[in-house]
Every structure is written in C-alpha cells, then in structure tokens.
Amino acid sequence: xxxxxxxxxxxxxxxxxxxxxxxxxxxxxxxxxxxxxxxxxxxxxxxxxxxxxxxxxxxxxxxxxxxxxxxxxxxxxxxxxxxxxxxxxxxxxxxxxxxxxxxxxxxxxxxxxxxxxxxxxxxxxxxxxxxxxxxxxxxxxxxxxxxxxxxxxxxxxxxxxxxxxxxxxxxxxxxxxxxxxxxxxxxxxxxxxxxxxxxxxxxxxxxxxxxxxxxxxxxxxxxxxxxxxxxxxxxxxxxxxxxxxxxxxxxxxxxxxxxxxxxxxxxxxxxxxxxxxxxxxxxxxxxxxxxxxxxxxxxxxxxxxxxxxxxxxxxxxxxxxxxxxxxxxxxxxxxxxxxxxxxxxxxxxxxxxxxxxxxxxxxxxxxxxxxxxxxxxxxxxxxxxxxxxxxxxxxxxxxxxxxxxxxxxxxxxxxxxxxxxxxxxxxxxxxxxxxxxxxxxxxxxxxx
Amino acid sequence: xxxxxxxxxxxxxxxxxxxxxxxxxxxxxxxxxxxxxxxxxxxxxxxxxxxxxxxxxxxxxxxxxxxxxxxxxxxxxxxxxxxxxxxxxxxxxxxxxxxxxxxxxxxxxxxxxxxxxxxxxxxxxxxxxxxxxxxxxxxxxxxxxxxxxxxxxxxxxxxxxxxxxxxxxxxxxxxxxxxxxxxxxxxxxxxxxxxxxxxxxxxxxxxxxxxxxxxxxxxxxxxxxxxxxxxxxxxxxxxxxxxxxxxxxxxxxxxxxxxxxxxxxxxxxxxxxxxxxxxxxxxxxxxxxxxxxxxxxxxxxxxxxxxxxxxxxxxxxxxxxxxxxxxxxxxxxxxx
Numbered sequence: 001x002x003x004x005x006x007x008x009x010x011x012x013x014x015x016x017x018x019x020x021x022x023x024x025x026x027x028x029x030x031x032x033x034x035x036x037x038x039x040x041x042x043x044x045x046x047x048x049x050x051x052x053x054x055x056x057x058x059x060x061x062x063x064x065x066x067x068x069x070x071x072x073x074x075x076x077x078x079x080x081x082x083x084x085x086x087x088x089x090x091x092x093x094x095x096x097x098x099x100x101x102x103x104x105x106x107x108x109x110x111x112x113x114x115x116x117x118x119x120x121x122x123x124x125x126x127x128x129x130x131x132x133x134x135x136x137x138x139x140x141x142x143x144x145x146x147x148x149x150x151x152x153x154x155x156x157x158x159x160x161x162x163x164x165x166x167x168x169x170x171x172x173x174x175x176x177x178x179x180x181x182x183x184x185x186x187x188x189x190x191x192x193x194x195x196x197x198x199x200x201x202x203x204x205x206x207x208x209x210x211x212x213x214x215x216x217x218x219x220x221x222x223x224x225x226x227x228x229x230x231x232x233x234x235x236x237x238x239x240x241x242x243x244x245x246x247x248x249x250x251x252x253x254x255x256x257x258x259x260x261x262x263x264x265x266x267x268x269x270x271x272x273x274x275x276x277x278x279x280x281x282x283x284x285x286x287x288x289x290x291x292x293x294x295x296x297x298x299x300x301x302x303x304x305x306x307x308x309x310x311x312x313x314x315x316x317x318x319x320x321x322x323x324x325x326x327x328x329x330x331x332x333x334x335x336x337x338x339x340x341x342x343x344x345x346x347x348x349x350x351x352x353x354x355x356x357x358x359x360x361x362x363x364x365x366x367x368x369x370x371x372x373x374x375x376x377x378x379x380x381x382x383x384x385x386x387x388x389x390x391x392x393x394x395x396x397x398x399x400x401x402x403x404x405x406x407x408x409x410x411x412x413x414x415x416x417x418x419x420x421x422x423x424x425x426x427x428x429x430x431x432x433x434x435x436x437x438x439x440x441x442x443x444x445x446x447x448x
Numbered sequence: 449x450x451x452x453x454x455x456x457x458x459x460x461x462x463x464x465x466x467x468x469x470x471x472x473x474x475x476x477x478x479x480x481x482x483x484x485x486x487x488x489x490x491x492x493x494x495x496x497x498x499x500x501x502x503x504x505x506x507x508x509x510x511x512x513x514x515x516x517x518x519x520x521x522x523x524x525x526x527x528x529x530x531x532x533x534x535x536x537x538x539x540x541x542x543x544x545x546x547x548x549x550x551x552x553x554x555x556x557x558x559x560x561x562x563x564x565x566x567x568x569x570x571x572x573x574x575x576x577x578x579x580x581x582x583x584x585x586x587x588x589x590x591x592x593x594x595x596x597x598x599x600x601x602x603x604x605x606x607x608x609x610x611x612x613x614x615x616x617x618x619x620x621x622x623x624x625x626x627x628x629x630x631x632x633x634x635x636x637x638x639x640x641x642x643x644x645x646x647x648x649x650x651x652x653x654x655x656x657x658x659x660x661x662x663x664x665x666x667x668x669x670x671x672x673x674x675x676x677x678x679x680x681x682x683x684x685x686x687x688x689x690x691x692x693x694x695x696x697x698x699x700x701x702x703x704x705x706x707x708x709x710x711x712x713x714x715x716x717x718x719x720x721x722x723x724x725x726x727x728x729x730x731x732x733x734x735x736x737x738x739x740x741x742x743x744x745x746x747x748x749x750x751x752x753x754x755x756x757x758x759x760x761x762x763x764x765x766x767x768x769x770x771x772x773x774x775x776x777x778x779x780x781x782x783x784x
Binding site for chain 2: 073076077080083084098101102104105107268398399400403406407408410411440443444
C-alpha cells in the first residue's frame with residue numbers, strides 16, 4: 001500500500017516537473033532528427049493532394065516530412081499557439097495579413113538568397129503571388145522587398161453563370177471578354193428571377209451574393225477603394241463607394257433579384273447555386289472540383305463593371321513560409337520551393353482541381369486545354385495577370401480595421417439605413433483602427 | 449487489593465514525570481506510557497522523519513501544481529494585461545492603457561451585455577430541471593429511459609451539438625421552422641436576426657445543461673426524509689404546500705450549487721457562439737465576452753488587450769460569486 005502510494009506520489013511530482021520542463025524549455029524544436037515539420041490547412045482533397053506531393057519530395061530528397069493539417073478556421077489559432085510555445089513548424093502556411101508581424105518577430109526566415117541560389121525562375125511565377133510575400137520593412141507587396149515566403153497558390157475570385165439556365169430562358173450568353181454594365185446585369189438578373197413552378201413563391205433568382213466577398217469588385221470597378229495607396233487613410237466614405245454598396249443592397253431591396261437579405265449571410269445562396277436556382281455566382285479555383293460535378297453547365301465571365309467600365313475583383317493567396325528557428329533551414333527552404341514551384345508537385349495539385357498552377361507556362365497550357373471545364377478557364381489567369389487586386393487588408397498590419405466594415409452592415413442590406421449614412425458612420429471607426437494598426441506596425445518594425 | 453495498588457501507582461508518579469528532565473527519562477514505568485515524539489526510539493524517529501518527508505512531498509505535489517499552473521499564469525496575466533503584446537515579440541509595458549481603452553470600447557460593453565443576457569437561461573434551465581426531476585421521480589413506465597434521454601445532451605460533444613442546432617435553426621429548411629410551419633407560424637432566420645439569435649443560443653444551452661441539473665435535483669429530492677412529507681400530510685398540507693415548504697427548501701443547497709457553477713460557466717460561454725455564428729452574429733449581437741477576447745487575441749494578435757479583458761471578466765465573476773456566498777449564508781438554515 002505504502003509503496004504504491006509512494007510511487008504514485010513520485011510519479012505525480014515527476015510528471016509535474018516534466019510538464020514544467022516542457023513548458024519553459026524548448027526553443028525551436030521541429031520534430032525529431034532530420035524530419036521536417038510542415039503545418040498547413042485544408043480539406044480532405046487538399047490533404048490527399050499534398051500527401052502525394054510530399055511523398056514524392058521524400059522519395060527524391062530522402063528528407064522525411066511530418067505533416068500537421070488543421071481545419072481552415074482553426075489554422076491561425078493553432079499556428080499562434082505553436083509560435084507561443086516555441087514549436088514553430090519548419091515549413092508552414094502564412095496568411096498575407098500576418099506576414100509583417102511574423103517577420104518582425106523573427107518567426108519567418110528571409111529566404112531571398114536561398115531561393116535565388118536554387119535557380120528557381122521567379123519570373124515564371126505569378127508576380128502577384130511572389131510579391132505578396134515580399135516586405136521591404138515598410139510596405140508589403142512591393143517588388144523590391146526581401147522574400148519571406150513563396151505562394152502556395154493564388155486564388156483569383158472569378159464570376160460565373162449557369163449556362164444551362166440562361167439558355168433555357170432564352171437569354172443571350174454573356175461575352176467572355178466584355179463585362180456587363182451594372183444596368184445590363186440588373187436587367188438580366190431580373191429576367192432570370194422567376195417562379196418557375198407557379199406555386200406563388202420565387203424559386204429562381206438572378207444572383208445571390210455575399211457582401212463580404214463580392215462588394216470589393218463593385219467598389220473597385222466603380223472607381224472607389226477601401227484605403228488610399230499608402231494604406232494610411234480609410235476611404236470608404238466616398239460617393240463612388242456608397243453608390244457601389246447601395247447598388248449591392250438594392251439588388252435585393254429594390255430589384256428583388258436575390259434571395260432575401262438575411263439569407264445572403266448564410267450558405268444558402270451557395271447551396272441554391274449548386275441546386276441550379278441561381279443564375280450568376282462567384283467561382284474560385286477551389287470551387288472547381290465541386291462545381292464540375294453539378295447537374296448544369298457553367299462558365300466564367302468578367303465581373304459586371306461599374307462606372308469605370310473595367311472589371312475588378314480580388315485575388316486571394318496563401319504563402320508557404322520557413323521558420324526562422326528551423327534546425328534544418330536548407331531542407332526547409334527546399335521543401336517550400338518544391339511545393340510552390342516544382343512542376344511535378346504543381347501538376348499533382350492542379351490535377352486535384354484545387355488550384356490554378358503557380359507556374360505561368362503550365363497555367364497557360366492548362367487554360368488552353370481543349371477539354372477545360374469551365375471552358376473559359378482563361379478568366380482565372382486574366383484576373384491574376386490583369387485585373388485582380390489584393391484584398392484590402394492583405395498588406396496591412398492586421399485586418400481589424402477592415403473587419404469593422406462588415407460588423408454593422410446588416411441594416412444597409414435590410415434597407416433600414418442608406419449606404420452613404422452607414423459609410424459616413426463607420427469611416428472614423430475604421431480609421432481609428434487602421435491608425436492603431438499602422439502604429440503597431442511601426443513599433444513592431446522598430447523593436448525587431 | 450493489589451490491583452488497586454498497581455493501578456494507583458502511576459497516579460502519584462505522574463507529576464514526577466513532569467519534573468524529570470526529558471532527556472533523563474527512564475525507560476520504564478510512567479515515562480513509557482506518556483511517550484511523546486521527543487522520547488521516541490531511534491527507529492521511530494527515523495520512521496517519523498520519512499513520514500514527514502513523504503507528507504511534505506504529498507503536499508508539495510498539488511502546491512507545486514498550483515504554483516506552476518495557476519499562480520504563475522495568473523501573475524503573468526496580470527502583467528500581460530499592462531502591456532502591449534502580440535504574442536510573438538516581447539511584451540511592452542504600457543501601464544493601464546489597456547484598461548482605459550476597455551472603458552471606451554463599445555464592443556466590450558456590447559459583448560459584456562450579451563453575456564449577461566445569456567445568463568437568463570440559468571433560471572429557466574433550473575425551473576425546467578426541477579420540474580423534470582419531480583416528474584421523473586414518480587413511478588412512471590420507462591422512467592430510466594427518460595432519464596437517459598435527458599442526460600444524452602450532457603455527455604455529447606458541444607461542438608457537434610452546436611453544428612446540429614445550426615442546421616436546425618436554418619431559416620429555410622431548418623427543423624425548428626419546419627415544426628413551427630405545422631402550426632402556421634413562419635419562423636425567423638434564427639441565427640441571422642438580431643432579435644432571435646441570443647434566445648436561440650439560450651435554448652440550445654438550456655437543452656444541453658438540462659440533464660445535469662435534473663440529475664442533481666433528482667438525487668436531492670430522493671434524499672428528502674419521507675417523515676417530513678408524512679408529518680405534513682397529517683397536518684393536512686396539500687401537494688403544492690408540501691412542495692413549497694418541504695421539497696423546495698430541502699433542495700436549496702443543490703440550487704445554490706447549480707446557480708454558482710452555472711453563472712461561472714455561463715459567463716464564459718464561447719464554443720456554441722463561435723461555431724453557430726462565426727462572425728459574432730448580425731451586428732455582433734451574439735458575441736459573448738469570451739468570443740470577443742478570443743477574437744482580439746488570436747485574430748488581431750492583441751494579446752495584452754485581450755488579457756486585460758480576461759482580468760476584468762475574472763474579477764466580475766469573482767465578485768458575483770462572493771455576493772452569492774454572502775447571500776446564501778444569510779439565508780441558510782438547518783433542520784437538525
């Protein structure tokens with residue numbers, strides 16, 4: 001009895017001590033031995049594709065890779081926890097908006113020289129993708145900055161339409177090169193909005209967009225923007241911006257061409273699009289594998305354009321960075337470079353229909369393929385090369401100022417407040433947060 | 449006769465024992481009977497020493513745990529709340545700035561208010577749990593099955609439950625609105641409506657916690673002495689009077705326990721909100737204080753500010769609990 005207890009107590013104490021040791025010790029351990037650790041996020045398809053690509057890497061180089069995959073919405077928290085615990089993975093996904101703080105704190109390694117030495121032709125990568133991970137100490141996204149990551153992918157957010165539905169309603173198919181004007185788009189959407197089974201309730205709509213992901217396109221093509229070029233001033237209170245937001249809200253409120261406003265905030269319009277009830281809907285490269293299985297034909301077109309007459313939309317991107325404390329930095333950079341730029345690895349990922357190729361020559365071939373689905377894949381490349389932009393908060397120090405715009409926007413979409421009133425009200429709040437983020441950026445930069 | 453003598457002997461000897469200096473105490477007679485640790489044999493002394501050492505080790509384990517896992521983090525949190533800290537670089541001391549910023553942060557007030565609103569679910573849950581416990585205390589067929597059914601939500605994963613309820617609350621094809629449609633009510637889009645999102649989450653929380661409170665009440669009701677009810681019946685008390693004057697006071701300690709633990713847990717409500725309304729609900733109307741803290745800490749890397757909010761939350765919970773204990777002491781009674 002006594003010995004059992006003694007042992008139990010000894011174990012408890014030893015355990016407590018061991019735990020403490022773990023907590024305070026460490027310091028950039030990245031797995032055991034030579035194995036690299038790689039932390040990323042994604043669904044089942046993505047995980048399988050990356051597993052295949054990494055198996056090939058291990059086969060070629062003999063370097064073992066331990067993978068940690070998380071859900072998309074948990075990734076930031078998990079990574080932050082890993083950083084706080086001094087357990088930074090050797091290679092990991094990095095969001096554009098977090099790059100500056102990670103650079104300032106030494107979590108990310110400057111990989112400019114290694115990538116140059118490796119002989120990778122950066123000119124064959126999307127400029128936007130590479131520049132997203134450049135930082136010159138003040139501004140991010142500039143071509144002169146040092147390189148702190150490589151693009152995992154670029155995510156051009158394109159606009160699509162249900163070809164089957166348009167044909168059935170006798171509407172001429174939109175031109176893949178000339179965008180609709182806002183008025184044209186409104187009219188087509190009105191024609192599509194119908195009660196097809198005659199039960200008195202609408203069951204087919206022109207469109208159904210989510211304000212958080214679709215307003216940017218309207219704002220930019222209307223000649224407005226979220227900040228000035230230095231990213232020091234919030235410019236959402238301009239008439240052009242208000243016009244774009246009001247147009248967006250009126251699609252539901254006045255024109256009635258979308259399912260009701262509150263439903264736009266749920267997944268419902270996404271599900272309705274997939275059920276063939278919605279005429280026009282955005283399409284990202286990550287959607288293609290799912291949309292290609294749908295019961296109708298769809299294709300890509302440029303976004304409807306506001307007063308400037310030019311389409312605009314955003315390009316998302318996620319980067320692959322290397323830990324500043326990696327014990328095996330050369331292999332880690334090699335892995336990041338491999339995942340981002342190796343033709344075989346890219347082919348594996350592109351075949352899984354989860355992304356646009358990072359390599360320009362490969363992408364052009366991919367877009368021109370005779371059996372391409374959607375047929376106008378070229379639109380994705382046009383966005384990346386031509387009319388796509390970074391998300392408004394992609395290159396600021398944190399996104400709090402930008403998120404503020406969406407928090408109280410619902411009354412505008414419900415018609416209880418005009419766009420202009422709301423924007424005038426929210427601008428000072430956003431400005432205060434942006435000022436704060438810029439101050440933080442300066443201090444982080446100065447402290448490092 | 450002789451026995452009396454022997455038994456009497458120690459009595460006069462006893463005071464003598466006090467006079468003899470301890471060190472010189474003889475080995476026999478009275479001294480042995482009054483054996484104190486100081487007069488222990490070397491073997492016993494060794495035993496005592498080891499026992500002391502082990503006792504200290506036993507005490508040390510939880511104390512060490514407390515120091516390392518509670519007191520140190522607590523102290524560090526207090527310090528961190530006085531800094532600007534992004535969780536990556538070293539914290540920078542800024543005094544009380546975080547706390548002054550709290551005062552003028554509309555979202556802090558709003559989320560604190562939302563959290564207080566969620567606490568409305570506690571009395572509702574307790575009343576329902578007590579009624580259920582009384583119902584299930586009767587001899588009814590399938591009693592065990594019912595008890596099990598009500599307890600299932602308690603042992604289910606909160607994350608899974610939240611996802612299922614999220615579907616149930618869907619405005620178009622959710623179960624809740626389908627059921628309402630049967631009786632001719634057109635339900636709202638629960639989670640997208642500022643007026644319904646908090647009640648919707650309260651309903652989920654009540655449903656989830658019902659089984660646990662019910663089980664405690666059931667146990668409390670069953671331990672009420674039958675004699676009290678018998679005496680009351682003889683005095684002519686009806687069912688309601690028996691409930692009002694016997695059952696209710698007798699389950700009071702359980703009620704107190706449930707109120708205290710529910711308020712502590714309820715003021716930290718987070719998981720269901722984070723899953724069902726990932727953006728904090730329409731116009732931030734479902735965001736709880738912990739949701740806001742997590743968002744500040746992990747989405748915006750404002751660790752210092754988030755810690756300051758946690759400290760304030762901790763203080764509020766502490767004060768509220770203290771008040772409850774005071775009130776309880778004043779109102780408590782004993783049936784002995």
